[in-house]
Amino acid sequence: MAIDGILAKRLDNFVSLDPDEHALLARLTSERVRRSAARTDIVREGEPTHVLRLFLSGWACRYRTLEDGRRQILAFLLPGDLCDLNNYVLSELDHSIGALTPVQYVEIQHDRVAQLMADRPRLAQAFWWHMLTSLSIQREWTLNLSRSAFERIGNLFCELFFRLRAVGLTQGRRYDLPITQIEMAEATGLTPVHVNRTLQEMRSEGLIILKERVLDIPDIAALQQAVLFSPTYLHLRLAAASSSATMGARQVAESG
Amino acid sequence: MAIDGILAKRLDNFVSLDPDEHALLARLTSERVRRSAARTDIVREGEPTHVLRLFLSGWACRYRTLEDGRRQILAFLLPGDLCDLNNYVLSELDHSIGALTPVQYVEIQHDRVAQLMADRPRLAQAFWWHMLTSLSIQREWTLNLSRSAFERIGNLFCELFFRLRAVGLTQGRRYDLPITQIEMAEATGLTPVHVNRTLQEMRSEGLIILKERVLDIPDIAALQQAVLFSPTYLHLRLAAASSSATMGARQVAESG
DNA sequence: CGTGCAATTGATCCATTTCAAGGGCCGTGG
DNA sequence: CCACGGCCCTTGAAATGGATCAATTGCACG
Structure with missing residues (x-):
């Protein structure tokens, strides 16, 4: 684009x-x-x-x-x-x-x-x-003040997914996440160490695959649910924003 | 008024x-x-x-x-x-x-x-x-995500002080604070129990006097300094809002 | 080949949460 | 007038999520 x-x-x-x-x-x-x-x-x-x-x-x-x-x-x-x-x-x-x-x-x-x-x-x-x-x-x-570390990071990942997709910067379930864990920590109010451990937890639950600054979310709907994310606050046009996401999620859920 | x-x-x-x-x-x-x-x-x-x-x-x-x-x-x-x-x-x-x-x-x-x-x-x-x-x-x-409980509550009290004063709703160092500790907890992302203990800590340090829903801040500059509050983000007119406060801060800094 | 930064791991510590219970105050109803 | 329930504040003790401190690895770069 x-x-x-x-x-x-x-x-x-x-x-x-x-x-x-x-x-x-x-x-x-x-x-x-x-x-x-x-x-x-x-x-x-x-x-x-x-x-x-x-x-x-x-x-x-x-x-x-x-x-x-x-x-x-x-x-x-x-x-x-x-x-x-x-x-x-x-x-x-x-x-x-x-x-x-x-x-x-x-x-x-x-x-x-x-x-x-x-x-x-x-x-x-x-x-x-x-x-x-x-x-x-x-x-x-x-x-985020009333969210756990897990939820904070998950919400961040979801938000970025929807925002990036709205400008065509996602590739399917994946997007470039060119920030360090330190910066994730600064954004969420956590310690880099704790961010690291939380990421590992999310990985071990199969919610994310994060490697070499690329984030892959196998099942966005599952992640959304796990961290209580809802994209309405982004005020994106529904047609473009949610439908394909939830469709995609459904497909993945079925195929996985 | x-x-x-x-x-x-x-x-x-x-x-x-x-x-x-x-x-x-x-x-x-x-x-x-x-x-x-x-x-x-x-x-x-x-x-x-x-x-x-x-x-x-x-x-x-x-x-x-x-x-x-x-x-x-x-x-x-x-x-x-x-x-x-x-x-x-x-x-x-x-x-x-x-x-x-x-x-x-x-x-x-x-x-x-x-x-x-x-x-x-x-x-x-x-x-x-x-x-x-x-x-x-x-x-x-x-x-607040990167602030401690003490700082969160102190910042809240400072913000309310300046905002209320801007519309003439303070009486000198005092103002009505008609909210419960539960609501303070909901605003700061803390537990009511912990808000209670933090308030006691602030009281014991002489930073606030809070009784019967009236908050008295004996030395606003001291409180500001203790919780790293600066009113610039409120974008109030300097003449009215900050001058007396920052003057106070300078005095305290010198005397302390 | 060293230097520096990002990611990771372990061990320990502490701020805050959680659970539980008691006391004060107030309005309501018997 | 007193008993009651409800809400708010307070306190104690125990549990825990997350912070802190410290060290190791891996990788990119000059």
């Missing part, structure tokens, strides 16, 4: 865009592509930012570091994700954004976004949807 | 509204006041909602219940807070909203909000600010 269609693909999860709107998005995202190396910051806490960023490839994350060094990953930013849609209202960021892998992204001036939203109500709605979805995801992450 | 000025007071934390805008808000919030009894649901998960709600008095919360009964409080809704600004985009809620105490609120039709935002860019910005602030708060709550 061409990189320049990824925003359209992402927003398409909410509204059906017409060719005209597709063209507008394509133009918007044909700016000079920027790159950041793995493990470098894209925006640092406290910095004023003036642009909206659209991620084209690679993984990034929002994170905050506490004074004593603990780091918490607040969200994963995947291809097709926007960030800092906000800061034409709030002028500075209260957390940082860092690249986990090499990433490509484009920067879009806020006034162009504002213009687009004013001209195209449907695109405006799509942007709102994107923002509200991040909020919804953030809420789901706070649910 | 008059209840009908509370939204203006809240939004004033971000932009200075002129008398005209104050009047508009006053008209908007003069709808029939609705009431919900303590411990009842205002909106239930999955229900479609068509209105924006503004809370006038009492405490409510967003929460989600997992299949096995665990309940997680996702946010506290205080007087002056809006909820469901979202759902003119997302049509149904993925969590519930419940009253913790008797609450009063007004319902505002979405088209009136849309109209207002179209006519008054400054109000539109203020609404955006409100929404982005909730997102920011939600991020801060996910930070």
Whole structure:
């Protein structure tokens, strides 16, 4: 899938865009592509930012570091994700954004976004949807407070599966998971050691196959059930998101 | 403080509204006041909602219940807070909203909000600010994943202090905290038993005085420092919100 | 060939949970 | 007026999920 269609693909999860709107998005995202190396910051806490960023490839994350060094990953930013849609209202960021892998992204001036939203109500709605979805995801992450280690990691894997699939970045039951166990730990609020042991537990139960940064989920429905995951909070279009997943799961369950 | 000025007071934390805008808000919030009894649901998960709600008095919360009964409080809704600004985009809620105490609120039709935002860019910005602030708060709550019980509860108390003060609901160092320890547990992801013991620890360290649903924080700066709380994520106007607090912090740091 | 980082394993420790029970307060009903 | 049940807070003792500390392996890279 061409990189320049990824925003359209992402927003398409909410509204059906017409060719005209597709063209507008394509133009918007044909700016000079920027790159950041793995493990470098894209925006640092406290910095004023003036642009909206659209991620084209690679993984990034929002994170905050506490004074004593603990780091918490607040969200994963995947291809097709926007960030800092906000800061034409709030002028500075209260957390940082860092690249986990090499990433490509484009920067879009806020006034162009504002213009687009004013001209195209449907695109405006799509942007709102994107923002509200991040909020919804953030809420789901706070649910981790009452989840066990097993559930936290399982939920993370499920979420990533559905989000990546929505932009065409899964291969069947598999997807690239280019993050370390340390980063999984930072995202879930666990210790790397404990993440490791929990992964082994999930492996031994046959729920996942994780090897060389590729995650294979033999039976997504089984995993969902084991960790009480439900994808509704992602607000993906049902037709695309759930049906084939549950179908796939059913097939696997039958064949396995 | 008059209840009908509370939204203006809240939004004033971000932009200075002129008398005209104050009047508009006053008209908007003069709808029939609705009431919900303590411990009842205002909106239930999955229900479609068509209105924006503004809370006038009492405490409510967003929460989600997992299949096995665990309940997680996702946010506290205080007087002056809006909820469901979202759902003119997302049509149904993925969590519930419940009253913790008797609450009063007004319902505002979405088209009136849309109209207002179209006519008054400054109000539109203020609404955006409100929404982005909730997102920011939600991020801060996910930070609890890497915080200890002591820090979680302390952070909660600090957040509530600053938020309540921003709408004039603190009395000096004190404020009404009309929730049970069980609810604190649900908000922080801890056990009621452990919340109880942690509260006693905070009391014994002289950080809080909590009696008969009134919380007294003798030295807010000391508490902030003890639990690594910083109010920036609330995006309150600095003049009103943080200056006195950070000044206090500096004093304590020097004297301690 | 060393250096560094990610994954793994073992042993121990501790924060938090779980289970269980008692006390205070309050509204209700006999 | 007192007895009762219900809810909230409190306390104790025991169990455990997850943290901490420490060390080993494997692999990629200069």
